[in-house]
Amino acid sequence: MTTTHGKAVATGLALLLTAAASAVGAGSASAAGSTVQLPVLAARLDTDAACAAGSDRRATDVPWEQVSLQLSRTWPFASGAGVTVGVVDTGVSSSAPALKGRVTAVGDAGTDCVGHGTFVAGLVGAAVADGVRFAGVAQQARILAVRGSDARGAVTAERVADGIRAAVNGGAKVVTVSAALAGNTPTLRSAVALAAKKDVLVIAAAVPDTPATATSTDTPPARNYYPAADEGVLSVLDVDVSGKRPTGAYTTSSASIAAPGDGVVGIGPKKAGHYIGSGASLAAGFVAGAAALVRSVHPDLTATQTAALLRSSAYPADVPRLDPYAAVTSVLTGAAAAPSRGDSGTPVHLPEDKAAGPLRRALWPASAGLAVIIAVVWLGLILPRGRRLGWRPSKPERTAGPEPEGAESPVPVGTGAQGTSES
Numbered sequence: 223m224t225t226t227h228g229k230a231v232a233t234g235l236a237l238l239l240t241a242a243a244s245a246v247g248a249g250s251a252s253a254a255g256s257t258v259q260l261p262v263l264a265a266r267l268d269t270d271a272a273c274a275a276g277s278d279r280r281a282t283d284v285p286w287e288q289v290s291l292q293l294s295r296t297w298p299f300a301s302g303a304g305v306t307v308g309v310v311d312t313g314v315s316s317s318a319p320a321l322k323g324r325v326t327a328v329g330d331a332g333t334d335c336v337g338h339g340t341f342v343a344g345l346v347g348a349a350v351a352d353g354v355r356f357a358g359v360a361q362q363a364r365i366l367a368v369r370g371s372d373a374r375g376a377v378t379a380e381r382v383a384d385g386i387r388a389a390v391n392g393g394a395k396v397v398t399v400s401a402a403l404a405g406n407t408p409t410l411r412s413a414v415a416l417a418a419k420k421d422v423l424v425i426a427a428a429v430p431d432t433p434a435t436a437t438s439t440d441t442p443p444a445r446n447y448y449p450a451a452d453e454g455v456l457s458v459l460d461v462d463v464s465g466k467r468p469t470g471a472y473t474t475s476s477a478s479i480a481a482p483g484d485g486v487v488g489i490g491p492k493k494a495g496h497y498i499g500s501g502a503s504l505a506a507g508f509v510a511g512a513a514a515l516v517r518s519v520h521p522d523l524t525a526t527q528t529a530a531l532l533r534s535s536a537y538p539a540d541v542p543r544l545d546p547y548a549a550v551t552s553v554l555t556g557a558a559a560a561p562s563r564g565d566s567g568t569p570v571h572l573p574e575d576k577a578a579g580p581l582r583r584a585l586w587p588a589s590a591g592l593a594v595i596i597a598v599v600w601l602g603l604i605l606p607r608g609r610r611l612g613w614r615p616s617k618p619e620r621t622a623g624p625e626p627e628g629a630e631s632p633v634p635v636g637t638g639a640q641g642t643s644e645s
Contacts, residue, residue: 258282260487263499265338265400265431266375274337277495284355286463287482291508293359296547302360302514304521307346308389308397308422309510310382311339311503312375314367315491320348324364328388331367334491336375339367341499342400344489345507346514351494356487359511359546360518366394370401379407382449386413390422395517395525398510399426400503402447402472414452423517423525425510426450428457429472431501432484444473451476456513456529459541460484460505468500479533481505481512481544512546519550 261277288294306326313334316325321343325332334340343365348358370385371377382401389397390413397417403410417424428450450457457476460483462468468484483505490497509532516528523531535549536542 260496260498263337263341263488263490263497264375265336265499265501265503266371267336269374271374273335274491276490276492277497278493279495280354281356281487281496282354285487287486287508288355288357290463290482291359291512291544292547293357296359296515296550297361299547300360300515300519300550302347302363302511302518305360305396305514305517306364306366306392306394307343307360307510307514308366308368308386308392308394309339309343309346309400309507310368310370310385310389310397311342311400312336312371312373313339313369314343314365315340316367318344318348318489318491319494320344320351320358320489321365322349324362325367326364326392327367328392329369330373331369333373334367335373336371337491337497338375338400338499338503340491341488341497342398342503342507343367345486345504346398346511348489354494354496356489356496359508360514363511363514363518366392368392370399377401377403379403379405379410379448383407383409383413386410386424386449387416390417390420395422396510396513397422397424398506399424399449400506402427402430402450402502404445404447406448406452410449411452414449414455418454418525421525423456423513423528424449424454425456425458425506425513427502427506428459428474428477429502431503432460432468432471441470442472444475446474446476447472450474454526456509456532458483458502458506458509460500460502461543465539465543472502477541478529479509479536479544480539480541481508483508509544512544512549515546515550520554523554 258279258281260279260281264274267273313331314321314325314327315334316327316332318325318340324347325343344358346358347360347363347365348356349361350357366389368385368389370382372381382399382403386397386399414424426449427447429447449455451474457474457478459474459477459480460468460471461480462484467473483502484500485498486500486504487496487498488504512532513528516531517523520528520531531552531554532544532549533542535552536545
């Protein structure tokens with residue numbers, strides 16, 4: 223025989239299971255489907271190698287990195303409009319279809335024989351094409367193409383320093399540097415100092431890209447690389463779909479933030495097809511795109527404040543993981559909007575309470591489900607039993623003095639079961 227008690231318990235258990243499943247789903251993300259086999263991007267070409275011809279293969283599924291970064295949730299709030307991102311790399315092809323009309327080049331940097339700079343620029347701001355669900359982070363940002371290497375991808379500290387200066391003088395508000403050099407030089411430090419003086423946020427790969435032949439037994443020892451380790455630079459590590467570092471990757475103890483960089487999809491210098499690539503230089507491109515979003519939404523923030531916001535809104539981890547949605551939608555307070563000077567270059571290990579934002583997003587479905595369970599149990603079980611036992615709401619005690627004739631007992635405002643919630 224089915225009773226009110228039985229219905230309430232059954233409904234409560236069902237809702238409990240639903241809430242638990244929702245909580246698990248909220249804290250995880252998976253790529254939508256599998257991607258077609260794509261050609262691998264080269265970071266440097268041998269002297270006799272042909273220039274990248276472009277890819278004929280197109281990625282039609284949403285790449286895992288876009289899902290991980292929650293870009294579809296972020297785009298309604300920011301586009302990167304009005305912000306120029308300098309890409310210091312092998313150049314950026316001005317004829318790349320996904321960047322059409324938004325690339326300005328310094329010197330001959332509008333051509334890209336290697337394709338690496340164009341790939342990074344695509345992660346920063348490639349537009350959506352018909353039949354393709356890949357897109358860059360800041361689709362309305364402008365790209366300033368600057369050479370930080372020779373035409374075939376060979377880098378030196380002098381070339382990188384010249385590239386940073388050219389990007390700053392060219393009007394970029396965000397600069398991403400793909401090179402990670404083993405040694406620092408006065409000219410490199412001077413270029414970084416110029417960027418700080420001009421309120422330009424420099425974002426750089428914290429380590430060199432993982433060697434293609436790396437194995438689990440040849441991981442190099444941790445060390446600093448430049449310009450990422452210079453004061454004021456936001457240094458970026460690459461992680462895979464599980465949030466882990468790739469096998470055989472270079473390591474450092476001075477990274478500021480982590481972003482997707484292992485097996486990510488991007489554009490080539492020609493045609494409308496896609497490549498796949500790996501490395502901290504690509505992760506830096508994602509962070510640069512997120513910085514463009516933040517600077518477009520919060521134009522009053524300085525470069526240092528922008529870097530601090532990107533980190534304080536990131537998912538807690540040994541190296542905090544980029545969360546563009548949280549960065550763009552954060553409500554700034556006086557303290558958040560005024561971090562100390564030079565804060566962007568110091569490694570951060572967030573305290574537990576900094577996890578509140580991302581954690582609230584993950585636990586909200588479970589909290590909502592629990593509230594429904596309590597309401598169902600109250601209405602279906604406790605309330606009917608109370609009525610059968612003669613329960614009545616308690617009346618407030620009378621105060622001293624006579625009560626006016628015909629006056630009703632006062633009822634507190636808001637005694638009904640009502641409330642509001644925010645996710």
